[in-house]
Amino acid sequence: xxxxxxxxxxxxxxxxxxxxxxxxxxxxxxxxxxxxxxxxxxxxxxxxxxxxxxxxxxxxxxxxxxxxxxxxxxxxxxxxxxxxxxxxxxxxxxxxxxxxxxxxxxxxxxxxxxxxxxxxxxxxxxxxxxxxxxxxxxxxxxxxxxxxxxxxxxxxxxxxxxxxxxxxxxxxxxxxxxxxxxxx
Ligand code: AR6
Numbered sequence: 576x577x578x579x580x581x582x583x584x585x586x587x588x589x590x591x592x593x594x595x596x597x598x599x600x601x602x603x604x605x606x607x608x609x610x611x612x613x614x615x616x617x618x619x620x621x622x623x624x625x626x627x628x629x630x631x632x633x634x635x636x637x638x639x640x641x642x643x644x645x646x647x648x649x650x651x652x653x654x655x656x657x658x659x660x661x662x663x664x665x666x667x668x669x670x671x672x673x674x675x676x677x678x679x680x681x682x683x684x685x686x687x688x689x690x691x692x693x694x695x696x697x698x699x700x701x702x703x704x705x706x707x708x709x710x711x712x713x714x715x716x717x718x719x720x721x722x723x724x725x726x727x728x729x730x731x732x733x734x735x736x737x738x739x740x741x742x743x744x745x746x747x748x749x750x751x752x753x754x755x756x757x758x759x
Contacts, residue, residue: 577745581753582722585730586715588744593696593734594619597652600690601645602734603681605698606658610636610644615701620656624649628656640667641676645684655688657681661699664706671713674699678717685728692730697740707740715747 578587593602593616605616610632612621621628627649635644635658643659659681662673677698685693695714699705718731735741 576741577748579748579751581719581751582725584722584725584728586718586722586733586748587731588733588735588741588748590736590738590741591734592619592736593694594623594651596694596732596734599653599692599694599730599732601655601657601685601688601693602648602651602653603643603693603695603698604656604658605696605701605703606638606660608637608639608660610638610658613702616696620651624651624656632658641673641680643677643680643684645688655690657684657693659698661703661705664699664704670699670705671709674705674710674713675717678714679721682718682721682725682728682731686725689727691727692732693728694732694734696734696736700740707743711740711743711747715744715751719751 576589596602604620607613631646638660640660640662645655645657648656659677661677662670700707700710733744
């Protein structure tokens with residue numbers, strides 16, 4: 576687990592389950608285009624949220640790679656779910672820009688809805704095949720670029736499934752320039 580405060584925003588890497596982040600206003604779903612139950616993150620989120628989440632999602636689907644939509648969280652211990660469709664690696668191009676767009680749109684939606692905290696899984700790095708390290712660089716890089724302009728979001732958490740991905744996140748977070756604020 577590692578944590579830094581950059582431009583007044585806490586950014587952290589933790590190991591865990593995205594469906595069990597009760598202290599976060601929003602959790603991000605690594606969705607499919609149809610916004611339906613799936614495997615991995617989408618399985619954990621929909622299973623915990625219950626069938627009301629799929630119902631709320633139906634009129635919002637389909638979404639395109641790089642897009643994000645926001646819903647309620649139903650039985651999840653959060654206020655909202657932000658559903659992002661990541662690129663399928665090797666198919667949806669330019670994959671780096673589409674992946675960056677997911678993180679950017681998710682944070683924009685959090686800001687528009689006055690949310691203070693948001694937790695991300697490693698979008699596209701499971702079933703969609705995006706290699707872990709370039710995906711993590713895009714995730715952290717995109718988020719950090721936005722930090723100086725944020726007014727509502729004060730806490731951003733990356734929830735990694737397993738030690739190797741969490742250590743990768745820790746390493747990239749430690750490499751970031753300091754920003755303007757105290758380190759935690
Ligand atoms: N909490 C946190 N991370 C998780 C969890 C969890 N509960 N479960 C898996 N991961 P994936 P994608 C990690 O496949 O690549 C779905 O079936 C996992 O180890 O969930 O964007 C959808 O329906 C990996 O590092 O998302 C879509 O069709 C990362 O989260 C498709 O898969 C993302 O894995 C989306 O694929």
